Amino acid sequence: MPKSLLLVMVQLLMTLSVTLAGQGYSTACPGGQIKSPNYPHNYDDNLNLHWTLTAPTDQRIILNFTKLPALECCCDFLKIYAGSTADHEPIATYCSDKEETLIASPGNALFVTFSSDETVSDSGFSATYFCLDCNKYLTNPTGDISSPLYPDNYINDASCSWLIEVPEGNQILLTFVRLELECDSDKVQVYDGKDDGADLIVDLCTYPSENALLSSSNTLYVTFTSDSSTTYPGFLATYTEYTCGDVLTDSSGSFTSPNYPGNYYSNLNCEWTIRVQENCVVLLNVIYVDTECEWDELKAYDGSNSDCSLLGSFCDNYPQTVQSTSNTMYLTFNPDDSGVGRGFQVLYSTKCPTASPPVTNVYPKIGTYPKIGTHPKIGILPKIGSIVHKLIDFKKSLLFHKK
Ligand SMILES: [Ca+2]
């Protein structure tokens, strides 16, 4: 028998043993169901069943009862232990002390026992379970992150992390959609790098007034932690790979700082290149600017990069106009990690030399031609090349006439 088929059969048997017989050992991923025999009809007497659910070491198990178990409370018991055997601490006993329908394993395993005595039964219980993996490495260009079970209340003792990484050279824009936590004990923290050793950008328990933040490079690390009591709906945030700036080649146009007219983001790394037709120059008109002077200035350079001479640096004084000496202007906007404003709006246009006047004084004097018969019409010839050709034609015609 092929190994893969054998594996499938073993898994199937394991699943059956968990859901039907109630004497099972199962990986809790991707999920399944446990229930009392005959559910929703009355269970049997003299039962002594157990289930072991395990997840990979860095994951947790969520057990969710469709409704509170219905048992003979004096004498039949459903118990849930904090590990893979009954040697671990019981975290729930139905129906004596538990009124919650959602159980989260403290570690990566749960042990569930169900026993009934020799008389009187009830409808029992049914629960679904699944693995909760709240440590994620995300590399898609966009995505969501949220607290476990969002939009339902998060779990206690959560310790989740998300590492977001996009291609080098790009930044990550993280935008909070909702954030509602138990302040002082539960929090979301965002670090500007690969792990919690990087600079802490924010530490939040309520929805922030600046709901979007930007990484300074291509990684962002987010953590969510909760203590052992009191939960709230938690948080939802979206992220997107972010590039700022453009190459502009139209003869005129405009652009603004990101998020304009809202405040720009800290840590931006923007560059614009304006390249217009050759022999023309770029006119830049800063029609509005409000940035943190000294730290967050918009800079315009006379050429294609920041090694070229600085034409202007703008933070609070507008309108202002600068002009390049060639057909290319380069602009940068690199705000630091604190203090923001509304940013800027600029217009640009192209200034070209006025059209050359009609070329004069390049014709040979008519008087120098030998006068013979009809003279070819020279007309107005704007270009010397064509004049030469016409002169050659003219000479040919003279030769022809001489024949
Ligand atoms: Ca009983």
Ligand SMILES: [Ca+2]
């Ligand atoms: Ca809490």
